[in-house]
Amino acid sequence: MPELPEVETIVNDLRPQLVGRRFESLQLTRDPAIRARLVRYPSADKFIRRLRGRTITSVLRRGKYIVMPLDPADGAEKLRANGDVTTTDQRVIVHLGMTGHLRVWEPEEAPVKHTHFRALLDSGLELRYDDPRQFGRLVVGSMDELIAARAFPARLGPEPIHGDLTEAEFERLIRARRRPVKSALLDQSFLAGVGNIYADEACFRAGIRPSRWTHRLTVRERRSLYEAIQHVLENSIAARGSSIINYVDGFGLPGGNQEKLLVYGRSGEPCLRCGTPLQGTRLAGRGTVYCRKCQR
Numbered sequence: 001m002p003e004l005p006e007v008e009t010i011v012n013d014l015r016p017q018l019v020g021r022r023f024e025s026l027q028l029t030r031d032p033a034i035r036a037r038l039v040r041y042p043s044a045d046k047f048i049r050r051l052r053g054r055t056i057t058s059v060l061r062r063g064k065y066i067v068m069p070l071d072p073a074d075g076a077e078k079l080r081a082n083g084d085v086t087t088t089d090q091r092v093i094v095h096l097g098m099t100g101h102l103r104v105w106e107p108e109e110a111p112v113k114h115t116h117f118r119a120l121l122d123s124g125l126e127l128r129y130d131d132p133r134q135f136g137r138l139v140v141g142s143m144d145e146l147i148a149a150r151a152f153p154a155r156l157g158p159e160p161i162h163g164d165l166t167e168a169e170f171e172r173l174i175r176a177r178r179r180p181v182k183s184a185l186l187d188q189s190f191l192a193g194v195g196n197i198y199a200d201e202a203c204f205r206a207g208i209r210p211s212r213w214t215h216r217l218t219v220r221e222r223r224s225l226y227e228a229i230q231h232v233l234e235n236s237i238a239a240r241g242s243s244i245i246n247y248v249d250g251f252g253l254p255g256g257n258q259e260k261l262l263v264y265g266r267s268g269e270p271c272l273r274c275g276t277p278l279q280g281t282r283l284a285g286r287g288t289v290y291c292r293k294c295q296r
């Protein structure tokens with residue numbers, strides 16, 4: 001599943017291709033079940049209507065979400081005429097789920113299998129979304145509207161990188177609740193964007209077992225974890241993300257960070273630091289890998 005570094009890479013790749021571009025014509029898959037699953041809010045038809053003629057003003061990342069605010073200047077009147085009253089603060093939000101891809105294509109290129117959404121831009125290029133497993137989501141609306149419709153989380157934790165999270169804030173958050181470290185790291189209302197890959201990698205780097213309780217961590221361990229989280233995320237962004245299932249960047253190329261993972265997906269293989277076979281277990285409902293010797 002794409003996590004923070006993968007989504008950050010895609011967003012950076014898409015930004016120059018999308019900012020200032022207007023949606024000309026849009027097309028969603030005809031399959032009603034896929035339409036309903038993919039477009040979480042509003043309806044599939046309203047989704048198309050709200051995007052048509054609107055301009056993308058920026059391409060941002062929030063946690064694992066791709067966020068594209070739309071120009072309020074055009075389209076607002078048309079929306080009211082359609083009886084779909086909206087505020088001007090509209091944004092398209094995409095969650096790639098497990099296997100989603102959002103990419104810009106030449107219109108002549110044949111759509112790949114499982115392409116569910118296509119939008120012709122005024123640049124003459126097409127923005128397309130494909131997703132074999134269909135866990136991804138597309139929504140459009142104001143933040144208030146999306147949160148009220150449960151199409152976007154009401155509580156999303158701080159961004160762990162780019163200096164947005166201070167050590168004092170991390171300290172406060174991790175001490176606020178008693179639970180295993182792994183559960184905390186996976187909780188998007190604790191930190192936004194960390195998933196299974198980087199939770200395991202951060203715990204290894206910090207020398208902390210994922211099953212340790214947050215309130216039992218020492219001051220030094222909390223600091224190590226704080227630094228490890230940023231390190232694993234920033235290093236993965238530098239390597240353009242980890243391609244585990246089918247992740248590719250905004251240009252369709254795999255990332256390079258999967259080669260650099262120290263524990264994730266390596267259960268039973270020797271620890272790269274001490275040689276002990278890595279331990280695989282389940283924690284917080286997810287496969288978890290750690291080193292019994294290096295992590296305490």
Ligand SMILES: [Zn+2]
Nearest residue numbers: 271274291294
């Ligand atoms: Zn080890």
